[in-house]
Amino acid sequence: MEDELIIGNKKITNRLFIGTGKFPDDSLIPDVIKKSGAQVVTVAVRRVDFGKTKEDMTNYIPDNCILMPNTSGARNADEAVRIARLARAMGAGNWIKIEVISDNKYLLPDNIETIKATEVLAKEGFVVLPYVSPDLMVAKRLRDVGAAAVMPLGAPIGTNRGLKTKELVQIMIDEIDLPIIVDAGIGRPHEACEAMEMGASAVLVNTAIATAGDPVFMAEAFSNAVKAGRMAYISGIGAVKKYAEASSPLTGFLNL
Amino acid sequence: MTTFYYEYIRYRNFNFEGFFNSISDYDIERVISKDKLNIYDFLTLLSPNAEKYLEIMAQKAHRVTIQNFGRVILLYIPMYLANYCINKCAYCGYNADNKIKRNIMSIEDVRHEAELISQKGFRHILILTGESRAKTPVSYIKTCVAVLKEYFSSICIEIYPLKEKEYEELVHAGVDSITIYQETYDEKTYDEVHLSGPKKNYKYRLETPDRACRAGIKNVNIGALLGLNDWRKDVFYTALHAKYLQDKYGDVDVGVSVPRIKPHIGAFQPKSNVSDKNLVQIILSFRIFMPRLGISLSTRESADLRNNLIPLGITKFSAESSTKVGGYLEEKEYEDSGQFEVSDNRSLEEIVEMIRSSGYQPIFKDWENVI
Ligand code: SF4
Numbered sequence: 001m002e003d004e005l006i007i008g009n010k011k012i013t014n015r016l017f018i019g020t021g022k023f024p025d026d027s028l029i030p031d032v033i034k035k036s037g038a039q040v041v042t043v044a045v046r047r048v049d050f051g052k053t054k055e056d057m058t059n060y061i062p063d064n065c066i067l068m069p070n071t072s073g074a075r076n077a078d079e080a081v082r083i084a085r086l087a088r089a090m091g092a093g094n095w096i097k098i099e100v101i102s103d104n105k106y107l108l109p110d111n112i113e114t115i116k117a118t119e120v121l122a123k124e125g126f127v128v129l130p131y132v133s134p135d136l137m138v139a140k141r142l143r144d145v146g147a148a149a150v151m152p153l154g155a156p157i158g159t160n161r162g163l164k165t166k167e168l169v170q171i172m173i174d175e176i177d178l179p180i181i182v183d184a185g186i187g188r189p190h191e192a193c194e195a196m197e198m199g200a201s202a203v204l205v206n207t208a209i210a211t212a213g214d215p216v217f218m219a220e221a222f223s224n225a226v227k228a229g230r231m232a233y234i235s236g237i238g239a240v241k242k243y244a245e246a247s248s249p250l251t252g253f254l255n256l
Numbered sequence: 257m258t259t260f261y262y263e264y265i266r267y268r269n270f271n272f273e274g275f276f277n278s279i280s281d282y283d284i285e286r287v288i289s290k291d292k293l294n295i296y297d298f299l300t301l302l303s304p305n306a307e308k309y310l311e312i313m314a315q316k317a318h319r320v321t322i323q324n325f326g327r328v329i330l331l332y333i334p335m336y337l338a339n340y341c342i343n344k345c346a347y348c349g350y351n352a353d354n355k356i357k358r359n360i361m362s363i364e365d366v367r368h369e370a371e372l373i374s375q376k377g378f379r380h381i382l383i384l385t386g387e388s389r390a391k392t393p394v395s396y397i398k399t400c401v402a403v404l405k406e407y408f409s410s411i412c413i414e415i416y417p418l419k420e421k422e423y424e425e426l427v428h429a430g431v432d433s434i435t436i437y438q439e440t441y442d443e444k445t446y447d448e449v450h451l452s453g454p455k456k457n458y459k460y461r462l463e464t465p466d467r468a469c470r471a472g473i474k475n476v477n478i479g480a481l482l483g484l485n486d487w488r489k490d491v492f493y494t495a496l497h498a499k500y501l502q503d504k505y506g507d508v509d510v511g512v513s514v515p516r517i518k519p520h521i522g523a524f525q526p527k528s529n530v531s532d533k534n535l536v537q538i539i540l541s542f543r544i545f546m547p548r549l550g551i552s553l554s555t556r557e558s559a560d561l562r563n564n565l566i567p568l569g570i571t572k573f574s575a576e577s578s579t580k581v582g583g584y585l586e587e588k589e590y591e592d593s594g595q596f597e598v599s600d601n602r603s604l605e606e607i608v609e610m611i612r613s614s615g616y617q618p619i620f621k622d623w624e625n626v627i
Contacts, residue, residue: 023617046622046624047622049409083624102507104507104509104548159323207326211323
């Protein structure tokens, strides 16, 4: 069965997105991408050396991947917009993950500034994927100003705590007619699987893979988990019943 | 306007001895297993009693660091622009009383040196001067920054304290980070080791990070010169300061350095000796207390020790450092003695290789000037 995710006119068949920070060695990235089959890879613009030295991480990203630069380091909408423009001017394509963080303790996103940046960049023709704290109203605003997808966090970045925001993410999935991609917080494959079972369009994983004992093997584990969750979602998960269905019903005599 | 000075006053007469005497093994174990620590928990980890828990603390610090920063180490290089100084700091080779050759780099040489350093791969640079508004005025720093901006992604200044307006000017010119050490947080000792000069003003120096943060600086590094006073007290106040800055200026990255006094011209006897073991306890306590705190390690420390400290919480590393003015130019026309002795003399390649072989990745760029 064809099961494609379309964002910004690009067809995506693998719903595991990968982040590139925190690896012990960037040279692991090609293997991580290969084993996971990831097609979308995010890269912090602040880490890219536009002088194109040998230490530039983008050298390790295969050409057939969709490069999704992110605005990590931006503390307000204005900074995010400038980073996005720089990334595009440097030839990184027109996808951009908006990350606006002005809280260095928990690294929680600033939803309000994120909406502002999304509006500006969507107008300039970027495919904008904003990273947010899950909030239905914020997601609606993002949709209205032209976001291509919304990326709510499962738990604060890097915590590996899993889907702590499950209820709120589910509401976004149910109510917003845009791909909802769970980003941040996912620490173990079963949590990625759970997000996909809930109907998330994709998940983005970085810390859990990059800091694993064997990042390449872990990438494969995540890839399998994401596939399993997606398959379960498409097949239609049986309803969870809160009561047992008795084999000899008490109301059978009514011939309902 | 509230500043850290008022926070400091609240803890100025803290009874450290009484606190340390009251710490039981159970207290230390409880703190190590906590997720969120308060400043007294920090002091518990720093207590003499906690020394026997260093391995358990190290395990936790290692995990916390990897979770927050990954296995990466940011590399930077210091560049001494000038060594003119009107202060008399008892512990420093640049002290105005010391008969050393004084130099200032010409703008052409700044450019030349920038070229040489950036060719090696460095993208983060730290520029330093002594305190001399006559020889190295803000306008000179600004001109240097304009040149350096062409070569580096991040420019950090370690110069004399400025007014808020002046910081704004430098931020505008391209400076994103400052480093300013309080040297010692103990007001009395501070007065004793700063014999004369504007640096004698304890409060003005203490409030420098506040002024810089208000001016829009992105990254603030603070620290105490370990050994000037009882190191446990100074480290406690440094942590208090770091926490204060992180809480108050949420969008600023806060970092600490843990410099120990090193030999220099003119003899100065440190008050307390900070052993390698003490240094490890300091680093581990910082990391466990503030999981997202940047921790820098300079080439003051030996190669061997630096290698071993990598997995314990360090996030920034200087490499190939010269503490001399014009120290990277081949023709040594600025011949002078450095501010302190460099102990790790390895080449950048050797350091990169060492970081890699410890399972970490050296990072040259972690900031974009456009921001
Ligand atoms: S520590 Fe700084 S202010 Fe003091 S003498 Fe040395 S260079 Fe001058």
